[in-house]
Amino acid sequence: MTENTQPLQLNGPAPDFKAKSTHGEIQLSTWAKDKWVILFSHPADFTPVCTTEFMAFAKMKDALDARGVALLGNSIDSVYSHIAWVRNIKEKFGVDIAFPIIADLDMKVAHAYGMLHAASSDTAAVRAVFFIDPTRKLRAMIYYPLNVGRNFDEILRVVDALQTADRHGVACPADWRPGDKVIVPAPATTMDADKRVQDRELEVTDWYFAKRSL
Numbered sequence: 001m002t003e004n005t006q007p008l009q010l011n012g013p014a015p016d017f018k019a020k021s022t023h024g025e026i027q028l029s030t031w032a033k034d035k036w037v038i039l040f041s042h043p044a045d046f047t048p049v050c051t052t053e054f055m056a057f058a059k060m061k062d063a064l065d066a067r068g069v070a071l072l073g074n075s076i077d078s079v080y081s082h083i084a085w086v087r088n089i090k091e092k093f094g095v096d097i098a099f100p101i102i103a104d105l106d107m108k109v110a111h112a113y114g115m116l117h118a119a120s121s122d123t124a125a126v127r128a129v130f131f132i133d134p135t136r137k138l139r140a141m142i143y144y145p146l147n148v149g150r151n152f153d154e155i156l157r158v159v160d161a162l163q164t165a166d167r168h169g170v171a172c173p174a175d176w177r178p179g180d181k182v183i184v185p186a187p188a189t190t191m192d193a194d195k196r197v198q199d200r201e202l203e204v205t206d207w208y209f210a211k212r213s214l
Contacts, residue, residue: 023100032070041125071099
């Protein structure tokens with residue numbers, strides 16, 4: 001695999017890769033088939049903020065499993081470092097890290113996904129999160145700096161919003177949570193706009209702005 005020189009694009013293909021991990025060799029295109037994937041990077045093993053994040057990912061694994069989402073970690077550390085760190089987290093904090101972690105020593109995955117930001121570090125990946133759907137399209141990306149841990153409520157909210165939008169052909173408004181009303185796509189013709197303002201089954205504010213319950 002060559003280094004990705006093109007910017008990642010939402011709804012574009014997620015770069016494929018084959019890499020060693022704590023669960024053996026993984027190829028993204030065939031791993032966790034028919035599932036969503038959250039691929040995330042962390043700066044380094046045995047660092048305090050990353051440790052809190054790995055425990056948070058581990059604790060939300062059941063919720064992600066229920067949504068058909070597989071977790072896949074990545075950093076520029078060896079597989080031996082990953083194994084030692086996972087064992088340390090279990091020993092010191094009583095938390096099992098049950099998902100694989102890529103040993104990206106050659107930085108191929110980090111380069112392919114733009115995880116290396118020279119202004120932050122030449123040798124450590126920033127805190128990136130990539131939401132990849134079962135067709136291996138990249139659906140969302142979130143980046144955090146080295147010194148700020150991720151918001152895990154938001155990560156789960158993005159999964160719920162993406163899956164809800166796909167399932168029902170709708171959009172999710174600001175601060176949407178499961179159970180909230182969703183946005184109905186705006187009409188594309190004047191005729192449909194006239195129909196929309198007369199629609200009594202929707203909560204219509206104006207022809208372009210309508211909500212409904214699921």
